[in-house]
Amino acid sequence: MTASFGERLRAALDARGPLCVGIDPHQALLDAWGLPQTADGVRSFGLTVVDAAAGRAGIVKPQVSFFERFGSRGFAALEDVIAAARAAGLLVVADAKRGDIGTTMTGYAQAWLEPGAPLESDALTVSPYLGGGSLAEAITRALPAGKGVFVLAATSNPEGASLQQALVQQDLVQRAGAAEAGETVALRVTRDVTALDANAGALGSVGLVVGATIDRAGFALDDDTLRTVPLLAPGFGAQGATPEDLRTRFGTLAGNVLASESRSILSAGPDRIAATIDERAARYQEVMGG
Numbered sequence: 001m002t003a004s005f006g007e008r009l010r011a012a013l014d015a016r017g018p019l020c021v022g023i024d025p026h027q028a029l030l031d032a033w034g035l036p037q038t039a040d041g042v043r044s045f046g047l048t049v050v051d052a053a054a055g056r057a058g059i060v061k062p063q064v065s066f067f068e069r070f071g072s073r074g075f076a077a078l079e080d081v082i083a084a085a086r087a088a089g090l091l092v093v094a095d096a097k098r099g100d101i102g103t104t105m106t107g108y109a110q111a112w113l114e115p116g117a118p119l120e121s122d123a124l125t126v127s128p129y130l131g132g133g134s135l136a137e138a139i140t141r142a143l144p145a146g147k148g149v150f151v152l153a154a155t156s157n158p159e160g161a162s163l164q165q166a167l168v169q170q171d172l173v174q175r176a177g178a179a180e181a182g183e184t185v186a187l188r189v190t191r192d193v194t195a196l197d198a199n200a201g202a203l204g205s206v207g208l209v210v211g212a213t214i215d216r217a218g219f220a221l222d223d224d225t226l227r228t229v230p231l232l233a234p235g236f237g238a239q240g241a242t243p244e245d246l247r248t249r250f251g252t253l254a255g256n257v258l259a260s261e262s263r264s265i266l267s268a269g270p271d272r273i274a275a276t277i278d279e280r281a282a283r284y285q286e287v288m289g290g
Contacts, residue, residue, distance in 0.1 A: 005148030012058030022262030039073035046081030099127030132192025156211025237264025
């Protein structure tokens with residue numbers, strides 16, 4: 001029987017701690033690393049990060065856009081980076097933020113989450129703003145294959161709050177059968193997507209993207225609602241959240257958090273990245289009591 005993504009994620013978090021290393025070969029970093037602005041440049045960048053993360057962290061998160069900008073050659077580079085990461089025992093969360101309806105969403109699931117696909121990853125970030133139910137086909141395809149998704153819910157960008165904290169209209173809530181009227185969009189999304197994941201009290205395979213720098217109370221995402229939900233938390237490192245904030249901001253949920261760091265690690269450069277991952281991972285392990 002295929003292990004669920006939640007089970008594999010739990011094992012990675014327990015073994016290596018919460019650090020999730022971003023693979024973000026944007027233009028300024030390629031220049032700083034002395035790499036060309038080409039598909040070969042992003043391939044070299046990504047493979048260097050994978051080599052540094054292997055054995056030091058449990059999870060990497062390639063940002064798809066930085067590879068996609070080089071077209072088919074960029075996607076070929078991304079395929080190589082993903083394959084190398086998975087071969088090294090790292091869990092790969094493809095940060096592609098896909099979201100659509102019907103067969104189009106099915107196509108995205110086949111591209112990123114189907115075993116044997118060229119871009120096969122362990123999990124995919126997805127957008128629910130065509131309605132949480134629009135993701136059902138992708139989620140129901142992902143789960144039997146041992147794959148996961150991370151659904152945008154309460155993001156760290158300031159402009160996201162006006163949408164994600166908005167209240168669902170009472171008549172719409174009643175027709176849709178929500179638990180209570182007036183819930184936030186973030187909470188509604190959470191209820192819709194996590195209902196598709198029967199994890200029986202263990203860590204689930206349907207996670208949420210919840211920023212490390214936000215006030216969760218404003219989104220109505222309390223600890224009880226999120227108790228078995230994996231949380232991908234951008235905002236650590238360069239965006240201001242520290243490893244010590246893992247406990248203060250997430251409390252009892254801290255053990256389910258993927259603390260995503262990119263620039264704070266990648267800016268160390270190719271010669272220092274491994275040591276920087278060691279340093280950051282050790283700080284998170286100390287915070288978690290490991």
